[in-house]
Amino acid sequence: MRLLSIVIVLVFGFAANTTAAEVAVTQKGRKFSEKKIELGVGGSIKFINDDDVTHNIHSTTKGHAFDVGAQKPGQTIVHTFDKAGKVKLRCAIHPKMKIKVTVK
Amino acid sequence: MLCGGAAAIAFMVTLGTSSWTTEAAAKGRAEWKTEYSRPGEVPFPEENPYTAEKSALGHKLFFDPRLSGSDYISCGTCHNPSFSWGDGLPTGFGHKMTKLGRRTPTILNSAWGELMMWDGRFESLEEQALGPMGAEAEMNQQLDSIVEELAAIPGYRTLFNMAFPADGLTIENIGKAIATYERTIVSGIAPFDRWIAGEESAMSSAAKRGFDLYNNKANCVACHAGWNMTDSGFHDIGLPDDDIGRGNVLKNVVKMQHAFKTPTLRNIVQRAPYMHDGSLGTLKEVIDHYSDGFTRRDSLSDEMKPLKLSEDEKADLLAFLLTLEGADPMVAAPILPANDQVPGAWLKRLSPAAGGKAETPECRTARLHLRRCK
Numbered sequence: 001m002r003l004l005s006i007v008i009v010l011v012f013g014f015a016a017n018t019t020a021a022e023v024a025v026t027q028k029g030r031k032f033s034e035k036k037i038e039l040g041v042g043g044s045i046k047f048i049n050d051d052d053v054t055h056n057i058h059s060t061t062k063g064h065a066f067d068v069g070a071q072k073p074g075q076t077i078v079h080t081f082d083k084a085g086k087v088k089l090r091c092a093i094h095p096k097m098k099i100k101v102t103v104k
Numbered sequence: 105m106l107c108g109g110a111a112a113i114a115f116m117v118t119l120g121t122s123s124w125t126t127e128a129a130a131k132g133r134a135e136w137k138t139e140y141s142r143p144g145e146v147p148f149p150e151e152n153p154y155t156a157e158k159s160a161l162g163h164k165l166f167f168d169p170r171l172s173g174s175d176y177i178s179c180g181t182c183h184n185p186s187f188s189w190g191d192g193l194p195t196g197f198g199h200k201m202t203k204l205g206r207r208t209p210t211i212l213n214s215a216w217g218e219l220m221m222w223d224g225r226f227e228s229l230e231e232q233a234l235g236p237m238g239a240e241a242e243m244n245q246q247l248d249s250i251v252e253e254l255a256a257i258p259g260y261r262t263l264f265n266m267a268f269p270a271d272g273l274t275i276e277n278i279g280k281a282i283a284t285y286e287r288t289i290v291s292g293i294a295p296f297d298r299w300i301a302g303e304e305s306a307m308s309s310a311a312k313r314g315f316d317l318y319n320n321k322a323n324c325v326a327c328h329a330g331w332n333m334t335d336s337g338f339h340d341i342g343l344p345d346d347d348i349g350r351g352n353v354l355k356n357v358v359k360m361q362h363a364f365k366t367p368t369l370r371n372i373v374q375r376a377p378y379m380h381d382g383s384l385g386t387l388k389e390v391i392d393h394y395s396d397g398f399t400r401r402d403s404l405s406d407e408m409k410p411l412k413l414s415e416d417e418k419a420d421l422l423a424f425l426l427t428l429e430g431a432d433p434m435v436a437a438p439i440l441p442a443n444d445q446v447p448g449a450w451l452k453r454l455s456p457a458a459g460g461k462a463e464t465p466e467c468r469t470a471r472l473h474l475r476r477c478k
Contacts, residue, residue: 030329030335052326053326053406053407054359054405054406054407056357056359056360058354058357060354067354067356067357069357069358069359070358070359070406072406091337092338092350092354092357092359092360093337093338093339093359093363093405094335094336094337095218095219095224095336095337095338096218096335096336096337
């Protein structure tokens with residue numbers, strides 16, 4: 001019974017990591033709270049601007065390019081990733097803010 | 105908005121509650137001071153770590169005009185240490201005195217930078233070092249021949265082999281050596297640093313009031329943040345020219361139209377005139393611009409708000425900016441490796457009179473004295 005529990009935790013735990021429906025990322029002090037994220041296809045990232053300046057998340061990764069536009073302090077933006085691949089995200093305004101997203 | 109032809113991308117914006125406004129407002133002078141401590145060491149990237157040999161080689165390359173197509177422009181011609189690594193001009197001059205479109209940016213504290221150039225078109229200092237060298241309007245060097253030209257100088261062959269034992273003189277290693285040297289160019293200790301470190305008498309009362317304004321009412325800190333007084337970011341600050349800056353690179357990002365990289369404010373008094381187009385002659389004019397002199401448009405940075413500073417407040421802010429001038433070390437002009445005494449490819453190229461043949465000693469003497477060789 002104990003072994004079965006461990007197997008269930010491992011299986012469902014792993015699945016949750018690779019097919020996460022939504023991951024929350026905070027922007028504060030001109031930094032993202034995460035540097036690398038793994039998502040399943042159709043998964044999304046909820047970007048929370050908890051900073052005191054405007055941010056502007058975008059990607060120029062071929063086939064995955066997007067721009068969410070200006071995100072003012074206090075705003076939340078949800079972005080969905082519908083294709084598998086490796087996507088590099090950046091704040092256009094503050095390019096030191098970077099995240100690597102792997103969509104499987 | 106969507107860009108880049110991305111398919112089926114969706115996002116949603118919501119307004120949530122945040123404590124950011126109250127946190128920002130609650131910060132007093134003592135708390136702000138904690139954000140300006142100088143770093144303990146210079147960061148060097150893993151792919152190009154510091155070595156003394158690389159830095160010494162980069163120092164020579166930086167000041168060597170033979171890196172340009174004309175052999176009379178070096179990196180240091182525009183990035184002149186006497187002008188805090190700028191040139192003191194509204195906009196730079198390049199090959200054959202070509203007037204360039206933007207002011208020469210300083211390379212001071214570039215070790216802490218992210219994207220290079222006013223528009224951020226280069227990802228690293230290593231890339232940036234080669235960019236102006238190969239640009240026709242700037243140094244006008246043929247990058248595919250620079251390795252051959254430097255290899256014709258015996259001293260450089262030795263220096264590259266010492267700095268890069270694995271592969272010696274390559275175009276990539278030229279960029280790495282120059283970038284390594286540039287990362288060693290760090291602003292010196294300023295009165296502001298001494299004040300931050302606890303020396304209360306290092307700054308006047310006016311400058312301290314200016315520091316408070318910088319972080320609060322004047323909101324300079326929104327972009328000129330941290331010890332290096334820059335967020336390494338890109339902002340449209342409402343200058344009324346046609347240059348779209350970062351918008352040339354990120355064509356579909358609204359906030360990047362007319363946006364330019366935030367420069368460091370370290371030693372700023374030494375780098376007039378100001379802004380990417382050199383259009384403002386004094387720091388007083390710059391403060392007036394931010395106070396309420398900027399152009400409103402969609403791309404304007406959200407941090408740009410009319411400040412309505414009083415004349416006393418402007419004077420305090422200026423007093424603070426003057427405390428950012430550091431006691432920078434003297435910069436020695438390096439002794440450069442001498443040309444090969446046996447005329448080689450480099451000398452032949454310089455000597456059309458030799459007609460592609462080996463230059464005679466008489467012709468070399470004539471050329472060096474600006475006389476025609478018969």
